[in-house]
């Protein structure tokens with residue numbers, strides 16, 4: 001069964017609500033799929049949006065075909081009916097800022113001789129994990145602080161330059177997200193409009209373990 005659902009969250013990070021048609025229902029667990037997909041499902045290190053359907057809290061899941069399903073606590077509307085789907089704007093903005101800051105920080109860290117091998121953009125536990133790629137692991141608090149300052153100095157320059165985030169889907173269906181003149185990565189998440197939308201970027205912890213560098217970080221939406 002193919003479900004006609006747009007990935008509206010790929011087009012507009014700031015589309016927080018919509019009135020849209022139920023195009024499919026599921027019984028177990030009880031859920032609906034809607035035509036205009038404004039809800040970001042957990043993936044790529046970014047958590048689910050916080051969602052209501054007709055005012056009722058709804059959990060989120062994604063099936064093997066990439067269709068996003070909503071599971072309202074109040075029960076399931078009929079196929080063909082219209083529902084109001086809304087996401088929490090503050091949570092979306094926070095997720096987009098953390099996620100976008102992750103791309104930006106990675107673009108600042110990689111040229112220093114590290115290769116990204118893991119990440120999370122979850123609030124309170126966001127991190128970037130690196131293998132060495134020509135660089136070295138910082139030893140002691142002074143070297144760690146110096147590395148943080150090198151990274152943040154670059155990041156601050158890029159924020160001041162208001163570099164645009166953009167996305168396009170290539171011929172193979174892979175979505176590639178770019179920061180203007182800086183970096184392109186495959187990504188299915190939500191992003192801010194430009195680096196100027198980012199505030200409070202900080203690296204909160206530096207750990208070195210088993211030959212890897214782990215940078216915990218935080219950021220807010222400006």
Ligand SMILES: [Zn+2]
Pocket residue numbers: 099100103177187188189190191
């Ligand atoms: Zn991304």
